[in-house]
Amino acid sequence: MSLYKVGGDMMEDDWEFASSSNPNRTLVLVGRTGNGKSATGNSILGKKTFKSKASSRGVTSTSELRRVIQEDGQIINVIDTPAEFIGKEIVRCITLAEGGIHAVLLVFTVRGRPTDEEQSVLYHLQTLFGSKISDYMIIVFTGGDDLEDNDETLEDYLGQECPEFLKEILELCDNRMVLFDNKTTNKRKKAEQVQKLLSLVDSVARKNNGKPFTDELFHELQEEAIKLRDQKKEVESLKGYSKSEISEFKKQIEISYDRQLSRITEMVETKLKETAKRLEKQLGEEQAARLEAEERANEVQKRSSDEIKKLRENLERAERETKELQRKLGKCINL
Template identity: 50%
Template sequence: MASGSEPVKNIVLVGRAGNGKSATGNSIIRRTIFTSGSQATGVTMTCQTFRTVAPGGSIINVIDTPGLFDLITKPDVISKEIVRCLALAEEGLHAVVLVLSVRTRITKEEEDSLCTLQILFGAKILDYLIVVFTGGDELDSNNQTLESYLSECPEFLKNIFTLCGHRKVLFYNRTKDEDQKNRQIQQLLDHVAAIGRRNFGIPFTEKMHRQIKEETMRLRKEEKEAEARYRATEIEQVKMRLMEEHERKMNEMATMMEDVIRDAWEDHQRMLRVIENMGPRKMCNIM
């Protein structure tokens, strides 16, 4: 079992809608908690989290997200969800799992969403990145391996592999084979451990993250003080007022994030136009 002092490892799943984030989340936690399915529009609409004890005893907190960085969703919705996601990973992110699917073509949208992720969080995010490919079963039925599938891999993805230390895992989210289930989880957790070693055990955080954490800690402290100071009949009302104030502050942060997303998106579009005018693109220029 995990020792009480062992920190929770936050693992967030990101990627385009329909790539299999929720299915991968369920495989990692070994139960069906996140809703996964084939719908034309996004299945997961808000960030969700589930905490479990991983094989080996560490506690992992898996965060499933909607397609946050594909920018099909409106910036105000994305920004609120990113703030929620960061609040769910209070101590920071121990791994960011980019979920791709071998069942669909890797398109420019994948590249765009990775660029957006970096624009918002900086290139440092790549130090925490693991790429998961879903649909191992489909590769098997086509007599393909991940290596053969990736032999025609787009240039930007090759660069990502180099930058993220070639941390990639093939997932079989429909498998009934217990060995295969254990193996894929272990491969992922080995990468999470390698990320921890490489980053001296320090999880990824950034300015917005720290602000959210401070705000959450402030709320907890004031709730505790209210419990000590007020009569039982008044506490609920005070807590409600504190919660309203907390939500207002979180919304303010989401609005700040929304501005960053809008600017990032406009910059990105401008940059694409410049690069397209220059000839064939090699990779996202911010890496």
């Protein structure tokens, strides 16, 4: 099964033509560093365009968009994001996803246990975009090859290793999940896993009446981008000005656009800081509750082992007394 006709970046004109005549899908990859976002992006696109390699420091430093046109003409836009949620990157990602987001792919790996810290991804998404964002979420597990090597299925893995928060996320997104083996060279397997993902994307689209995710932040950024484009066109068509005057006008327009972006970025940063604080408080409370429960359990254990010790001592004493009585009784009988 061949999915792809054209790969790679398109020109602005191609994009406008394609978007007006074909349905398109914009998918955003999010998740912890090293979980395999870029590798999954490459699997979806059918070629190595995002940088993907083992590194604890994080390979992807800025949001990037790549696209592919399928045989049926559908355009798949894939946005790879850096693991860190920072205002500038979120604004960039939304600006890239011009028409809205058709699915947010939350990437986890089965090559290790999900960490509590990964819980924050959902919090950040919900704070920034509201709870509606979960209607657009799909969970991608990478490392399918590792499971296969251990003769395990995704269900086995989830049965043994799934922490509470991941169960909650899966429930929130109606168990939309797919397993990816980004290392496979088997063409059939490659195509099948992408197909499964795209059918989940279709089910997300159906659930949301075909509408991609957008919100006020999207609209605001989109308006600014349109304003920039229109103002630039207007300046270019001005008559009676020198080249340097036109380029000065353009520079002023760019400055005003950058100022608006900075304002929006600051707004996003404030929201993120609030979430981080709330999350820190919540994690602190959870940790304190866990410690208290552990202490209580230890106390109960200690108390019961003290009681067992006391019972044993009583038993031993009773045995000694019985023996003593028997000895005395023996003596009396012999007399």
